[in-house]
Amino acid sequence: MTVPPVGRRERKKAATRQAIADAALQLFLERGYDQVGIRDIADAADVSTATVFKHFSGKEALVFDEDEDRESELTAAVRQRASGQSILDALRQYVLDTWLPIAAHPQMAEFTNLVDSTPALREYAERMWTRHTDGLSAAIADEIGVDHDNLACAALARFVLQIPVLARGRQDRRAAVEEIFDILTQGWEPPSKPPAP
Template sequence: MVFDQDENLEAELTAAVRQRPASQSVVDALREHALKSWLPVATHPRWPEFSRLLDSTPVLREYAKRMWTRHADALSAAIADDAGVSHDNLACQALARFVLEIPALTRGRPDHRAAVEELFDLLTHGWRPPTPSEPQARLPAPQ
């Protein structure tokens, strides 16, 4: 079976929130957890082969996504408990979902660490329009 690394994922995710140092934010704790848990998977020598298998098999790709995102409720509840709000708090649910999408969003990126850091920077600092690396040609205005 190709999905054998899921055993303790939910417990580790919730522990990242619940057992973090008091001085560490939830987002920073989840960043640390993602770097510690996701980077070893993404940099494993067999990861490119597994990733190609997922990309070429829509059923496996969907299954992998469901396997990962099924922890959204537990992670969202841990975040809500930490914030002292209801488990149906939209911001807590959105944060949990976003964090759980990180493997899918970073898959195929040449630098997994940089991709994870960029996603957590988005959470920490908010969205800012990307800056083009080189000027793009503008289309003429319709007449």
């Protein structure tokens, strides 16, 4: 399938949006979220405040600038998976392909600290993940032919979205992601105790 070429205007809009998001994140990391205003961000990105609001709904959205793309990609992983591929295998591949590179980014620890230490960002992130849970749950429900309020689909969606949080502090993040998906696929069993000395 051929992807239509992106026009010059769309490329310019995307570049402006990215420049604004990059400037905002840099300022937030340097000064702290509450010490940076929209005017500061506009000046750093060399745009007007109106341009900032043209691309972003508010200050919190600047931190989570890829939010909408992530949600679309997440549901696409389920809806557009390969023929014969299970929903869990498609989600496993999505998490491995998208989250592992993000987790390895040199600024990831600073970004995580910024979000964790800023109440407004924590609340925004929670609302974002709730919306992602609803979208993913609906995609799963559609694929298996059940109602959107199906509890099993909602629980699976929520758990999948928590995998990056659970794997974040692990030495081998890939192995942690794989282990969690194995639990989802095969069911949970109590871990075996190490033999007594």
